Amino acid sequence: MADPMKIRANLVGDSTEVKVLMNHEMETGQRKDAQGKTIPAWFIQSVSATCNDKTVLSAQWGPAVSKNPFLSFKFKGGAKGDKVVITWVDSRGDKRTDEATIA
Amino acid sequence: MPCAFAQSTVDEIAKYRAALQDGNPAELWEARGEALWKQKRGPKQVSFEQCDLGLGAGVVKGAYARLPRYFADADRVMDLETRLVWCMVKLQGYSEADALKNPFGSGNEKKSDMEALVAYVTSESRGAKMNVALSHPKEEQMYRLGEKMFYFRGGPHDFACATCHGEDGKRIRLQDLPNLTGTEGAQKAYTTWPAYRVSQGELRSFQWRLYDCFRQQRFPELIFASDASVALTMFLARNANGVAFDAPAIKR
Numbered sequence: 001m002a003d004p005m006k007i008r009a010n011l012v013g014d015s016t017e018v019k020v021l022m023n024h025e026m027e028t029g030q031r032k033d034a035q036g037k038t039i040p041a042w043f044i045q046s047v048s049a050t051c052n053d054k055t056v057l058s059a060q061w062g063p064a065v066s067k068n069p070f071l072s073f074k075f076k077g078g079a080k081g082d083k084v085v086i087t088w089v090d091s092r093g094d095k096r097t098d099e100a101t102i103a
Numbered sequence: 104m105p106c107a108f109a110q111s112t113v114d115e116i117a118k119y120r121a122a123l124q125d126g127n128p129a130e131l132w133e134a135r136g137e138a139l140w141k142q143k144r145g146p147k148q149v150s151f152e153q154c155d156l157g158l159g160a161g162v163v164k165g166a167y168a169r170l171p172r173y174f175a176d177a178d179r180v181m182d183l184e185t186r187l188v189w190c191m192v193k194l195q196g197y198s199e200a201d202a203l204k205n206p207f208g209s210g211n212e213k214k215s216d217m218e219a220l221v222a223y224v225t226s227e228s229r230g231a232k233m234n235v236a237l238s239h240p241k242e243e244q245m246y247r248l249g250e251k252m253f254y255f256r257g258g259p260h261d262f263a264c265a266t267c268h269g270e271d272g273k274r275i276r277l278q279d280l281p282n283l284t285g286t287e288g289a290q291k292a293y294t295t296w297p298a299y300r301v302s303q304g305e306l307r308s309f310q311w312r313l314y315d316c317f318r319q320q321r322f323p324e325l326i327f328a329s330d331a332s333v334a335l336t337m338f339l340a341r342n343a344n345g346v347a348f349d350a351p352a353i354k355r
Contacts, residue, residue: 004134
């Protein structure tokens with residue numbers, strides 16, 4: 001299974017700032033290995049974030065996103081102590097869900 | 104205007120690093136390293152929490168800022184990696200060959216536990232003032248050996264570390280090279296390793312930095328955790344004394 005994400009969620013003014021570091025190879029499918037064989041594409045395809053079971057972010061990603069991606073976004077309506085849950089699904093169907101509490 | 108050009112390049116690279124500082128993927132290595140540190144591992148099923156990095160068994164906070172140092176139990180001057188290998192052998196019951204295996208990671212297939220442990224331990228010294236002592240004769244000896252190696256010219260290119268790192272304002276392509284003979288250069292360089300190398304997508308330790316410098320000089324391979332690697336680390340760490348340690352960092 002994939003390694004955990006690192007999530008920080010902080011209330012700034014009236015919005016919540018979320019910063020997520022994900023652990024992923026993000027292979028584009030364009031690179032070749034030492035033998036000249038194409039390394040198959042393998043990347044995060046969808047990312048979603050919920051706060052109190054309400055979706056606050058839903059994204060579709062492609063192979064142009066960097067390895068070990070960093071995602072930062074803000075949403076309105078969070079309160080201290082609320083849980084932010086992030087889930088990603090990659091092109092192999094692997095998924096990972098982690099959560100953080102808004103501070 | 105070659106000078107102005109070089110200066111603006113340095114500034115632009117500094118801006119690039121600042122932009123990436125928030126959300127440094129090195130944190131992923133730190134988290135994995137912390138889990139490895141606390142996990143019961145090896146044939147003896149012991150965690151690193153019994154491992155003495157110089158400040159007492161299991162004390163990690165600030166330990167890296169005082170390494171390398173002389174350890175009486177091993178009768179040897181050790182840097183962090185050498186000490187971790189020693190703990191893996193003596194404490195956790197690994198064979199020396201197993202402990203030395205895979206010091207540098209390569210992608211998802213070949214993750215290095217050593218680099219993760221180094222990321223965790225060094226992160227616990229962030230903000231600690233570099234304070235490497237030369238109080239034991241063996242520490243002094245190690246420092247002198249490192250100094251000698253730094254200026255030693257050899258290999259097919261007749262290179263020394265000092266060839267690239269002995270003057271201000273030298274570059275490889277657009278990358279400015281620190282002058283490691285001065286205090287300021289040594290401080291700036293030593294306190295910003297380990298670092299997440301964006302171009303490699305890997306966290307790299309100081310042992311790796313030395314290993315790759317040897318490769319770039321076309322020197323024989325620098326053996327991981329050897330006295331030669333500890334000596335050079337000792338020389339540079341000691342020269343960096345007096346400023347706060349500030350890594351794992353992020354570099355191009």
